[in-house]
Amino acid sequence: MAASDAADFSEIRRLAHELPAADEDARARAAEQQRGLAKPPGSLGRLEALAGWLAAWQGKHPPTATRPHIALFAGNHGVAAQGVSAYPQSATQAMVRTFIDGGGAINRICGLMDVDLRVYEMALDEPTRDFTREPAMTEDEAARAMAYGMMAVDGEMDLMALGEMGIANTTAAAALSAAVFGGPARDWVGPGSGLDEAGVAHKAEVVATALRLHADGFTDGLEILRRVGGLELAAVAGAVLACRLARVPVVLDGYAATAAAATLTTLAPGMLDHCVVAHVSAEPGHRRLLDALGMRALQDLDMRLGEATGAALAIPLIQSACACHTGMTTLDAAGVTPLS
Ligand SMILES: Cc1cc2ncn([C@H]3O[C@H](COP(=O)(O)O)[C@@H](O)[C@H]3O)c2cc1C
Ligand SMILES: O=C(O)c1cccnc1
Numbered sequence: 234m235a236a237s238d239a240a241d242f243s244e245i246r247r248l249a250h251e252l253p254a255a256d257e258d259a260r261a262r263a264a265e266q267q268r269g270l271a272k273p274p275g276s277l278g279r280l281e282a283l284a285g286w287l288a289a290w291q292g293k294h295p296p297t298a299t300r301p302h303i304a305l306f307a308g309n310h311g312v313a314a315q316g317v318s319a320y321p322q323s324a325t326q327a328m329v330r331t332f333i334d335g336g337g338a339i340n341r342i343c344g345l346m347d348v349d350l351r352v353y354e355m356a357l358d359e360p361t362r363d364f365t366r367e368p369a370m371t372e373d374e375a376a377r378a379m380a381y382g383m384m385a386v387d388g389e390m391d392l393m394a395l396g397e398m399g400i401a402n403t404t405a406a407a408a409l410s411a412a413v414f415g416g417p418a419r420d421w422v423g424p425g426s427g428l429d430e431a432g433v434a435h436k437a438e439v440v441a442t443a444l445r446l447h448a449d450g451f452t453d454g455l456e457i458l459r460r461v462g463g464l465e466l467a468a469v470a471g472a473v474l475a476c477r478l479a480r481v482p483v484v485l486d487g488y489a490a491t492a493a494a495a496t497l498t499t500l501a502p503g504m505l506d507h508c509v510v511a512h513v514s515a516e517p518g519h520r521r522l523l524d525a526l527g528m529r530a531l532q533d534l535d536m537r538l539g540e541a542t543g544a545a546l547a548i549p550l551i552q553s554a555c556a557c558h559t560g561m562t563t564l565d566a567a568g569v570t571p572l573s
Contacts, residue, residue, distance in 0.1 A: 240376045242455045245474070249500035252477050253292070255507075260289035263296070266558065271567040279531070283509070283551055284558035290482040290507040291391060298555040301548045302390040303350045304472055305332065305339060305541045306382060306397050308464030309360035311369065313401035315439045319427035325400045326357045328540070332398070338538060339396070342545045348394075350541075353385060355464040364408065365442045368450070368460040375459035375467050382471030388479045394511070394548060395472055396486040396541020397465045397493070400426075406492035407440045407518055408461035412451045413495050414525040418444060421518040424537075454496035466493035473497060477507050484551070486544040487514035487537065491522055498526065509551075512536055512543035 263285040268274060275281065287296035307329045313322045331337045332352045335344075343350045355378065361369035370378070386393060399405075403425035410421045418440035422433055447460045458467050466489065473494045476483045485491050485508050497504045505526065513520055513530035515537035523530060531547050564570065 240373070240380050242372055242376055245376060245379060245455060246500060248474060248478065249497065249504065252501060252504070253480060255289040256292040257289065259292060259294040260285045262294040263288040263558065266295070269563045269565065270557070270561045271564050271569060272561070277554070277557055280550070280554035280557060283554035286509065287482055287551065287555060290480060292480050295559045296555055297391045298548070298552045300390050301348045301392040301394065301552070303339070303343065303348055303394040303396065303541050303545055304353060304382075304385040305350065306353045306355060306465035306468040307357065308355040308399045308466070308468070309357050310399055310401040310405060310463050311360045311363035312365060312404055312439065312443070313360070314363050315365055317404040317436045317439050318401045318425060319432065320400055322360065322400050325398055328398050329354050329357065332540070337540060338542050339540045339545060342542055346549060348545065348548055351385065353381070353468065355381065355468060361463050364405075364461045365439055365446065368447070369405070369462060370459045370464070370467070372459060374464070375455070375462070378464045378467035379471030379474070382468030383475035385468070385472050386475035386479050386481060388481070390481055392484065392548065392551060393472065393476050393481045394484040394486070394541055394544035395469050395490050396539060396544050397469060397489045398540050399463055399465045399489070402463055402466060402489045403516055404436055404440060405461060405463045405466060406489045407436070408443050409457060409466070409492040409496055410518055410522050411440065411444055412447070412457040412461060413454065413499065414522070417441070420521060423517040425516065454499035457499075458493070458496045462493065462496065469493040470497055473505070473508060483508040484544045484547050485510045486541045487512065487539055488516040488519035488522065489539055490544070491519060491526070495522060495526060509547070511547035514543070
């Protein structure tokens with residue numbers, strides 16, 4: 234899909250109404266196969282459901298997880314000027330350089346497995362506008378950022394993990410979550426990369442100011458994303474949409490990535506059914522957001538880093554689900570039958 238195909242909101246809204254549904258036949262075949270494997274039924278717990286989920290959203294049985302891909306989008310935020318992060322905006326660029334040099338946590342995790350990690354730097358010297366004063370992006374900027382995220386997706390990959398890097402983006406995540414699901418700003422903010430209590434209270438004020446300013450403009454998820462999101466968050470949302478269209482199941486990272494994806498839920502029912510959330514972040518808003526979305530994370534590791542680290546850790550879990558599903562012997566072949 235070319236960026237120009239989706240570079241305005243009306244086209245993106247149209248795409249959201251043409252989403253492929255799950256392949257229930259593939260899911261049923263997966264469930265059938267699970268029943269015969271050499272283990273007590275249900276004993277692999279959520280790994281069994283993961284195999285069915287992969288089959289349903291890839292539209293094939295058996296499912297595969299041999300070509301996983303990680304897209305890490307980086308962008309800068311004008312709202313950083315409000316003093317909402319423990320780190321300066323320049324840390325975004327410094328960390329992108331670190332990822333390219335191979336020294337980030339995400340690089341070390343990826344080094345343990347065969348996964349394609351790509352870092353997408355989005356005009357770091359042109360931050361979004363401060364959304365306590367005006368919308369972070371114009372429609373054109375937001376739609377282009379979404380289209381950029383869409384271009385990270387192709388039908389060759391069989392699993393896509395999505396993450397972000399952008400100083401102040403947990404402030405944007407809080408504003409996005411509050412705009413989509415309601416509730417006071419203080420319910421959605423947390424320390425992010427390391428604010429103290431006074432810092433978190435100030436961050437809540439900043440988010441509350443933005444929510445008041447934009448309240449009348451929150452007409453749907455795309456307007457929410459444009460007003461209080463960010464470039465890398467719009468790219469995550471675009472990639473989620475493109476993965477659905479390309480039949481690539483998605484692993485979302487932590488709070489920021491999930492909040493970006495959550496904006497799409499206003500566009501069509503079941504919008505995130507092809508996604509799993511890799512881990513529940515220690516950033517407190519993430520748990521609240523998962524409850525609001527009705528999603529349960531795969532892991533709870535007290536991590537609060539972002540940069541796709543949680544999503545990367547979920548890849549071997551999903552590969553394990555697939556390996557058991559496709560490679561185990563059957564109860565019959567093992568000569569095992571239950572007593573009754
Ligand atoms: C050195 C460093 C590495 C990071 N890797 C991810 N993040 C994470 O922290 C940022 C969000 O936190 P806040 O909203 O408090 O700025 C994002 O860039 C996120 O990916 C990092 C942050 C820092 C400082
Ligand atoms: O969960 C996240 O996405 C997160 C948490 C803290 C800092 N940056 C990102």
